[in-house]
Amino acid sequence: MIDIMPYLEILRYVLAGALLFGGAVFMIIGAVGMLRLPDFYARIHAAGITDTLATVMLIAGMMLHSGFTQTTAKLALVAIFLFLTSPTATHAVANAAHKAGLKPRLGKVQPPHPRDKMKGAK
């Protein structure tokens, strides 16, 4: 009978690293969306990715990394607070824009291709 505990331990760190990496990638995607999307309402959705999936992956990765400790319990609390407060903040911002009369671009919107932007920069 081989002892599988050390392997599980390695697997835990690998999974934690993968989750942290994935979270970082989604953070960058959110930032790219912030820059590329055309108007205020569309940019909120890019911020939404960093708010939700990226944060969940980062916190889950940190929880796996710290194992069964007090830190994990605190991270779980952080996750719950974020899950309750971040949609409220997003809604407050979107609602303020709507009340102030900012009109979203509707229908079909096609932002410029990165290649064309490069041409313009020259």
Place this chain on the structure above:
Amino acid sequence: MGLGKFIGYLVSLSAMLVALWLTLSGYFDKPLLLSLGAVSVGITVLLVLRMRILDDEASPYHRLFGLVGFWGWLLVEIIKSSLIVSKNILRPEMLLTPRMVRVKTLPASTYGRVLFANSITLTPGTVSVDLDDDEIIVHSLLKEMTNKDDFAEMARRCARAVGEKESIS
């Protein structure tokens, strides 16, 4: 409010405050610090009683059991729509079809509605912009995310998660 409910709220609020204190401090064997923690929990409960806000909203912890399953389902939805939005952000030929839609199928209770609006905002690609008595105005990045049945499904699950007996209004 009946006495039974009152005691229920009181006990669950105190238990959650004790659990929060223990989680955040991490002390289990220092009598002085533990008694100081007990005093601060006691003062908090006294303040809540004095402010007369001890009700369903100040002590909503009995709802947690229904919410756990819902959050699991919501997490899957968040992952799915995050991938769709990310794919659209990274595409060089980005083609967006933004829309404002009115969602009229809502959970009956205030709690259910707050949970529903929050869930819409949490799902990337849709943001609840305005709340009225009988509708939520939702801005969506892509038109395939404004499927009526998907909103109805989410409303039904929200209503069930907060323990509404009847289905959506």
